[in-house]
Amino acid sequence: MEMSDEALYTIPVGPVHPALKEPIELDLRVEGERIVGVDVKCSQAHRGIEWLGMNRNNSIQNIYLAERVCGICNVCHPYCMVLAVEEAAGIEVPERADYIRTIVAEMERIHSHLLWAGVAAHEIGFDTVFHYTWALREEIMDAIEYVTGNRVTKGIMMIGGVRRDITKEREERIRKALRYYEEKFEKIEDLVLHDKTIRMRTRNVGILTREDALKLCAVGPVARASGVPKDVRQDYPYGAYADIGVRAILPDQYTGEIIGDVYDRIVVRLLEVKQSIQIIHDALDNIPQGDIVAEKNLVKLLSMLKRAEGEGIGRVEAPRGEDIHYVRLRQGEEPFLSWKIRAPTYNNVLPWIPMLLGAEIADVPIVAASTDPCMSCLNRVTVVDESSRKEFTLTKERMHEMSVRKTRRMMRHV
Amino acid sequence: MPAITEVWKVLFKRPFTNRFPAKYAPRSVHGFVRRVQAGKAKIAPPVPTPPNFRGKINYEVDKCIGCGLCIRVCPTKAIVWRTVEVEQGEKKVAKKKVKIFVSRCCFCSQCVDICPKDCLSMSDEFLLANEDKLANELIVL
């Protein structure tokens, strides 16, 4: 850095900042409004999920643990995990289950992309679009609730299949939701892509070149917006995607060019909503009859998994990008010998640096949001002791104790 | 810029928000609940739950044989053992049953799936918020 240090400011964005919905820390070196240095710190949100899966839980319990890796991609993570376990234990999945998994995963994609569109609009101060898209998202949430029994944690994945069938009524409910979105899609597209102020804030902002996307291993819509036709559903088909023939969506299909900026990422995500609607239609049309799970008896399944030995990799295209789980089973032990979760944000954090360098402070929220980051919740708090200026980490027990005390104090006043 | 016309159109639409439990947050939740109980206030209904919704768990203790499979699969360790004294003829026999902490439950219904005697089921009750996580209504015996 050529500038003297006095002319530079350090702005901490996070760990708690209105632009970030989850805790992560960005230290920005700025010169006026221009960013000249970026450092990312992530140490706010490690919950030790992999450790729990490797030491405490059996395979079935791990499905629900994986579901809680992320509140929004809560089908992708268990899906990914069961794919890995099935490979490790050599379980064949019935065709009908493949289709049901595909349908639920695509429903999740619609909801996630609409949610993201709202958050992104909020970041650039366009709350109206935020409220509209979130209101429109309710329809798919209701459909998800109808099909799986809950709005958010769907609990539909099972090793070797799925837990709930798509019956006639459920199919009708999904079709109703799809019709709703086919009707509304034009309006969403119009509101988001044809708005001049949104264009002003997103065009040529946060550009990630194809080269950088490849070097920094970007995944999902971020990579696709930069012109890398990478989509697990296309490259490495799982579920029913091979039958349907999904193709990666690049922004030039809509705009005719690839810039790799925030606007392109919006385009990719919105087109994917449309694509998802089509995929669900196709899957519902061609769904085969048959079993929905390989092994109905869960007790048998558990002992089968206990006897299994092997390793497997599951890859799923989550709404945010490629999700990959590695699972290794050892004979005679219920918890996994090894479990590694790689969520899409893991790879999409480093691309922030080339995107943000040279940008303005005002661009930080929308650029960060454009990768749809997901950090999940906190496991420890650092507090500074004012009197001695000593920094220490608050353990979970201590924090728990403090919260219990505070709750009691408050309850006395109720 | 489509939003310019859209906002005026929406202005005259009915708000999308579901007014549950009341249009505006009551001054005191307790007061509101008491007024509702006294019939002075009305709760705006929540969005209805679909069939097969996964809500608060039901437990039919008589059917339970105490196999403990539910404890084995519960991801949140919400189910624990408990012993119940049952009169069998003359003498009392200690039988193994379970206890479920609803405030730990993650509503996955895995225990319902694995139960060999079908003594567990999910209800559609979801208004479970409580100040005390160990309140009686949050422990299913």
Place this chain on the structure above:
Amino acid sequence: MDPNSIVEEIKRRFECEVELHSRSCGRKKMERHNVFARIKREDFRKFIDFLFEIQDYPHFSVISATDLGNSVELLYHFTVGYGEMGGEVVVTAAVNLPKEDLRIETITDRIPGALISEREIHEMVGVEFTGLKDTRHFFLDENWPEGKYPWRRDDTFPEEMLNRLYETWRSGKGGDGDE
């Protein structure tokens, strides 16, 4: 990308065990392939070069680590051949590192995107990446105790930091440990 030719090529060039897992899905039963190559530490850089021969930028996914008792196995998951239907193959390079000598060369000079993953393995398992400049903690706290590695299954695991809040629920009348 033909997985069998990749397997053959790896076998030809490196002296190692290679496994090919193929899984099928859906009605068409299209197969997807995972290649697991258990290579020696000395061959690791050559293996990366080999991947760069297959594709300009082999996509690096993540490093997994398995504690095998006396050694730690690092698995570098790469994917090659994106862009065509069913064309991608996952190539995993598994490297076994003895616990006395947990060292491996960094790949961040070839693939900068591996930075977070190497920092993670560095802090979670305690593997030293030679040539890695930025070795600060990424996921763990800055003042995490030295020499404690949460993903190891030996005495470097920070046992004293574990808490089992759920266990407190079982005891007592209501089972609440807070009282």
Place this chain on the structure above:
Amino acid sequence: MCELCTLLAGIIGTLVLGIFAIAFGLSVKGIDRKLSARMQWRIGPPLRQPFRDVRKLLLKQSVLPKNAVPWIYNSAPVISLAALISVLLFLPIGPVPALLGASGDIIVVLYLLIIPGIAMIVGGFSSGSPFASIGAQREMVLLISYELPLSMIVFTFAWMYSIVAPSLPALSFETFGTVPIWSVLGPAGFIGATIFLVVLLIVTTGEMAKVPFDIPEAETEIAEGIFAEYSGRNYALFYLADAVKMVVLPAIIIAIFFPYNLSPLLSEYFPNLPMSDWVAYGVDILFFMLKVLLIDIVAVTFMRTAFARMKIDQAVRLYWFHLFTAGIIAMLLVAADVMGVL
């Protein structure tokens, strides 16, 4: 009248005006929030929510940041509110002529209008937080940008009056009231004045720092910027200043463009109506309030609902380039009209 009486009348008048402006401003804020919520397909808060907010803020502790300069930090909100209320003293409120109309004119109003902005900048810088500093820098840039079109409008009309009505003081709002601009302008001037009105509405949005020009406080970027460190009583005063702004700025637009009253019209068309002076006063004040509300709905509610936030350079470009060009065209149109060229 004795000097003491004038002073007393001044004090009482200021108090009444201040209370009126605050109460009315908060109500307008309530309506604004409700309407913008409805535009966003929501229910929105109850109309009295701004009053509750102020009450709550006043009850809360006012935290002084460690790096802050206390006296500047604490006086900034007071100055901001005081300056805005004093602007009202120079403005006609419907039928009520400006309280201090005799001792100051448009120039004073323009100067006074800058003070709240400057107070916010100083307060922001003095709070010693990086977010507040960035907010203050942005406010400074924004202040410079919207002053240009604003003064252009005011001085064009002042020049116009010096030609059309040389006997009246050109820089007094009184003149705007007695000879409304629309009555002296021909078609070309009419178009010019309409362009000016639009420009002034956009300037108003900027002056009130609402989306798309809420750049100095941009919540998602710099965490409320200038106000990042303000809390309790100090923040309540800023909040009140914002509410008063929602009366003051429309009042300026009304004084320039719509200085009409309802009661003369009423008594003309309905001669049977019992129109005592007091009733007429009341009707006119209500009419004034309605005008303020309408202008707020257009310049605040609608604007902040229908657009995304701009970046500071985009806002500057808008004010200095687009609005300045529009202003020049309008000025030429008005000038041509007044000089009788067209």
